[in-house]
Amino acid sequence: MTANADPATAPLIELSHVSKWFGNFQALKDVSLTVQTGERIVICGPSGSGKSTLIRCINRLEEHQAGTIRVNGVELTHNLKRIDEVRRDVGMVFQQFNLFPHLTVLENCTLAPIWVRKMPKAAAEKAAMEYLDRVHIADQAKKYPGQLSGGQQQRAAIARSLCMTPKIMLFDEPTSALDPEMIAEVLEVMVDLAEGGMTMICVTHEMAFARKVADCIIFMADGEIVERAPPSAFFENPREERTKKFLSQILEH
């Protein structure tokens, strides 16, 4: 690891001049972003603006081609071992939950702690049950994901990530695949996490959630960060024309 700066003040995530292409299409254009420990960031923007690509670069599910990304002091390069180290500390929650269907909810939660963190099984299960309790599905621990409702599955997926005791949580539209009545239960868990001091980056269009927990809201369009502002300024006083247009569209519903 590179001990470049005082760990107390060094940003947890630091992207500088990051660009990413899919073939000839540039999905991220010179994006720079720093996230401090404990900061909660909400990213929004129209479809195809590169929101998913941006957060997927942070745990290198996508590879960036220009610029540098540092997570927790480690620069993301082709060094696979380092990437796995980084991924251990970065939890990710997907739109489609991506629970492992062949394992019970409890096994989903204990798999990585046991195999990656080398925790003893009993300790991993105990910790997993605590996290499952925190997301209110401890009673579903022995079931398979297919037997759960969408909201329960997403909460199980959040618990699975938390079991690795990550320093950062990434959320990629965690409620977009859910029926309206289940969105609230997932958001409630996320608010609880935010209030617990977790560093979070959430791609979401749940503006009420953003207003409530975000330290800062980022608006993306066409692979660029167009505007970055605290919630009050972002909603009441957006500077950019594109932000205004987007907000008027999304707040209509």
Next chain:
Amino acid sequence: MARTSTVSAKPPRGAGPIAWMRDNLFSSPFNTALTLAALGLLWITVPPFINWAFINAVWSGETRDVCMAPETGACWAYIAARFDQIVYGFYEKAERWRADAVFIIGAIGIFWLATPGLRAKRAIGAFMLIAYPVISYVLLSGGLFGLDVVPSAKWGGLLLTLIVAVTGIVASLPLGILLALGRRSKLPVVRILCIGFIEFVRGVPLITILFMASNLLPLFLPEGLVFDKLLRALVAVALFSAAYMAEVVRGGLQAVPQGQYEAAASLGLGYWRMMGLIILPQALKTVMPSIVNTFIGLFKDTSLVSIIGFSDLLGIIQKGNADPEWSTPVTATTGYLFAAAIFWAFCFSMSRYSAWLERNVAGGKAGAGKT
């Protein structure tokens, strides 16, 4: 179909076998015609077969004379007289207990592994995969612990068929998995080697590969490096089946959604753990029927080793059929029928077992996502 609109606990259903037959066999004129045609066909074929194979069959006797009468059915006396050879080939009589021991350990091990709920599967599995082949090899070929040497050329019959089939089946799955993973690898060298191997083997009949292993290979390898002919055949069968298995496994890998790879990667699992714990369990489960299908095909293909001079089950029966001592008009037919029955018994058990496994093995059925 007329359905009553009343709410009932059970779906409406006719009572008794007569109702079942009316609903299923004679529901329409076309269906009735099909039923009658099928019954007719069975009537023409089954009774003569039963007559031939059982009623008019000769069950005992010391020489071929018992089966010489013109109306004789199957000559089971011939099978009885040659039974030991059919099971052991030319394995020395006094040493056959060694083959029996291999059979018995194998049967117990397979039974143990195949029966859900029995404990210590991991230990037994490791024993069967690592120790059992070594033990079997030492027992069968001898030369150690005061056991007499029995050259592999003398192994034959069902013993040899099972050796070839089990080696092929057991080796094909791990090799096939590795080949399938290699074929999807990001490393170009690995990928090209795997694709090349798979496509070469799949484009060539097994019998050619067996000929190459038995005749061609000794020409290329330096003298002294030519290893046992049976071993060469086993390697050929294992590689052949691995190439087929690789394609089956690849189908399974493709069926696992991308999100599963991403979820596993985002937990920091690393390639081998991701594959071993997340991707392969799901992939193999989806293609389980095709895997068993490949096993069954392989089991039957083992009979091709008779063409390169081995006396496997089919080979030994062919030799017996040609033996003047038991030459009768029905000898060959009886021999082939018996060989078919044994092959069928093994293959049918595999197919039933896999069907049962599919129905009964617990596990999440629905996918993780709902979209």
